[in-house]
Amino acid sequence: IFGSTNQSENIGTLGSFRPHKLTQNENFVVCYDANFNKLWGTYLGEGIASNLESTAAFDDKNNFTVGFPTPTPNLAQTNSFQSTINGPNDFVIMNFNTLGQLNWSTYFGGNSTEQSLLGIHFDRFNNMYLQGRTTSTSNFITANAFYPAIYPENNYSIPFIAKFAYTPTASTEVFDEHLNVKVYPNPTTDLLHIESIEDFECYEINNSIGQLVKKGTLKANSINVNQLPVGTYLLNLFTKQNKKITIKVVKK
Numbered sequence: 001i002f003g004s005t006n007q008s009e010n011i012g013t014l015g016s017f018r019p020h021k022l023t024q025n026e027n028f029v030v031c032y033d034a035n036f037n038k039l040w041g042t043y044l045g046e047g048i049a050s051n052l053e054s055t056a057a058f059d060d061k062n063n064f065t066v067g068f069p070t071p072t073p074n075l076a077q078t079n080s081f082q083s084t085i086n087g088p089n090d091f092v093i094m095n096f097n098t099l100g101q102l103n104w105s106t107y108f109g110g111n112s113t114e115q116s117l118l119g120i121h122f123d124r125f126n127n128m129y130l131q132g133r134t135t136s137t138s139n140f141i142t143a144n145a146f147y148p149a150i151y152p153e154n155n156y157s158i159p160f161i162a163k164f165a166y167t168p169t170a171s172t173e174v175f176d177e178h179l180n181v182k183v184y185p186n187p188t189t190d191l192l193h194i195e196s197i198e199d200f201e202c203y204e205i206n207n208s209i210g211q212l213v214k215k216g217t218l219k220a221n222s223i224n225v226n227q228l229p230v231g232t233y234l235l236n237l238f239t240k241q242n243k244k245i246t247i248k249v250v251k252k
Helices: none
Strands: 002-005 026-032 038-045 055-058 064-070 090-096 102-108 114-122 128-134 158-164 181-184 191-196 200-206 212-217 222-224 231-239 244-251
Touching: 026 064, 038 064, 038 090, 055 114, 064 114, 090 114, 090 128, 181 244, 191 231
Parallel strands: none
Antiparallel strands: 002 026, 026 038, 055 064, 064 090, 090 102, 114 128, 128 158, 181 191, 191 222, 200 212, 200 231, 231 244
């Protein structure tokens, strides 16, 4: 359940991101199991006006992502896309694990008022897409955008779409040990061969700090990594059914 409250009891749980309410009205998330037993709950910080301006979604790891406009400082992590608020209020995007603990958080906003966050969506590669409305004229437009400038008149908000790429790291990636997959030779100097009962369609390779270094369509069940520097990598294999397996590989 995602909403807004002025109640200071029976919502936050010990060990969650924010077990106690700090402002008069705060957004919150409470998670229940199938029998409506409470699993965890956390406060999120002050929201703006109505929860109609907020949204939430699950990613492919069953983590819960929520976003809303807020004036509350210190909600974003210091190493995030945007660690401080740029305008009167900004969107905050927060991702929680299945225990209600914060995986990551970031602000997203420009020099003016962020009005509404209407949707959070994840594709099969776990890239995140945001849709909403803003009156800001900075920090939203990227090079070669479809609509490269915004001209809000009389403080009317303008719709936007934004994409954030998924960049896992070796310390946070969850490995799926249930799929019967063999990748060899590992370590390798050039080709990685893949044997599996799964029909993998494409792949991505991330280095040890989470940067995407190679991706493509899987051909002949092999991947040429001879151009990669020596090091340890995470190989992500994807099926047409959006199933993913991650395997640590070594280039020597």
